[in-house]
Amino acid sequence: MSGKNDKKIILVCDTDGKQREADYADMITSVLSEEKLDGQVQVIRVAELGIYGQGVIVKILPENIIYKISDETAIAELVSEVIKKNKTLKESVLEDNPKQLKIVLRNCGIIDPENIDDYIALDGYQALSRVIFDSSPEEVIAQLKISGLRGRGGGGFPTATKWNFARRTEADQKYIICNADEGDPGAYMDRSVLEGDPHSVIEGMIIGGFAIGADKGYFYIRAEYPLAIERVQKAIEQAREYGLLGENILGSDFNFDLDIRLGAGAFVCGEETALIASIEGKRGCPTPRPPYPSIKGLWGKPTVINNVETLANIAVILLKGAKWFAAIGSATSKGTKVFALTGKVKNSGLIEVPMGITIREIVYEIGGGVFEDKKLKAVQTGGPSGGVIPKEFLDTPVDYENLQKLGSIMGSGGMIVLDEDDCMVDIAKFYLRFCVDESCGKCAPCRIGGFQMLNYLKDISRGKASQGDLLKLENICNSVKKASLCGLGQTAPNPILSTLKYFRVEYDQHINDHRCAAKKCTDLLRFVISKEKCVSCGMCSRDCPVNAIPKNENKEYIINQELCIKCGKCFDVCKFDAVIRE
């Protein structure tokens, strides 16, 4: 970069995010001014340097070296050695070891998604041009096979195999569809890719069309993603103007075009057969497989359906080489995975990590640890089709097989951190209610079984179920899993089964002792006001929606248990922790 600036900058960062008595930036500044160096060095307090749980650290620019600063002696040493004498304190250097690896998100947050030239500048459409002029469909599929790329929508089916099925099936017309009907609660990986780098997905689709012999593709995007739709639409138009879509792409004899179809917000339409029905203008209901869409799909023609993230991988793999990609990740799962890290974690956001990383690394070294430094209880992956992974398995390397062994799934990439305040019965109920709401109603196991499972869960959370009910619940879970028509029903019991597997104690507490240890299930709670802590401010009385706390100025306040609807308002508004849940 131009502009010579040899002035040093000290970036000070508190990686624990705690309130400290002493401000280290001020301390460094005062040492510098004692040494009369304050005019030459800039001290800046930064919010974050991507390192957590290491106390106070400083980064020295322009050298780009990080030191751990534990006390005043360390500050004095930093100033006298590093700043004054320009030395490196080898013993105190902190290695910056980034855990993330951005392949799918390579351009997200870097390029302007609405400008195709930005994408082209960073090797955009180079893979396509290479494929069209220097390669053949068979070679593309062979490369994908070597790369080991598997479907990122959750199932993990090898992409090369899927493409090959469609390629080998003879037909006058074939299709490729991008499944962007992302519906898992708390997951937004696909939305971010489409909003941040739509051309990477488009390029993946064109290459897919070339490989399987399709000249038409569809984006199936949920209507709740207006910005993603707008950006994809703009990107398609720009690609068309450049002749990257349409007839004779890049002057070759290959034709391919794309259109957008909107999903109207039905979760089941993320299931491929229901998605096809929806594009065809029919009601979004799944149909039995086989035949698989790659043999008989949209309008009865061979159709490849890939997830957004899978397609965003294609161009990079072909450009950097299948072997490069296959070297990243674990034995069975290659490459990276994008996760939407949410829940009780300090830094919620979108992350991309190589397969094989442990959940502990994700939560603590990327996520910065559990919110408010509470105890981690479990991590939920795979949304309503997945399960929970308890803290005992935090060191499990993340890949398709390992997560499945633990009773969860990779899923499309939702990762929700749960702490000690989360009740597992409540979590299971939340996900099951989602599936019951979203069940299309076509097959009985999912429609009726889901309803029954939810009833049992409601009873358990109210303390009105017996151990016999729990056995019945388990029984229905297994039947629904086996007998449902599509993935939605087959996986709907997973959150129950996995919480039962690891947290049966919590179910037992609800059933036998009518107790919810996490204090989430309000039917098992009583709100009372502590005599000692109450200062008679009257806040609870004012906010109670059912007037269950009568005004009682200068005297203690009491909650009328008969009127109380356990909404928790008083608990939230009390500033003196006088309202207690018991």
Next chain:
Amino acid sequence: MSKLTRETLNKIKQEHAKPRNNWIKVGMSTCGIAAGADIVLETIKQEVKKRNLAVTVGQCGCAGKCYAEPLVEVCIDGVPQVIYGNVDKKSAIEIIERHVANKKLLNDHIYNVKGK
């Protein structure tokens, strides 16, 4: 725009791949906009215009740090390239005044440093 061939595609790549300085980028994905990135982008555009600064203002997608949105990346000659987080209207103006005009970094808002 005319239809591209392999050669013209490569030409565009070469023209646009040149490193540029003096730009500001605001993360304008749903996560950013929900946190107020549209207001920040508008403010930065106005301030740059008002002060007649030779700085390009653009937008980009989600850089992943959704907890710190709105994110603003600033690359100005002679100052380290940084990403500011939790930017609002007030700190957006500060970025222009302090970082762009006076070539000094801001306290408490830096979420990533991209070297010199």
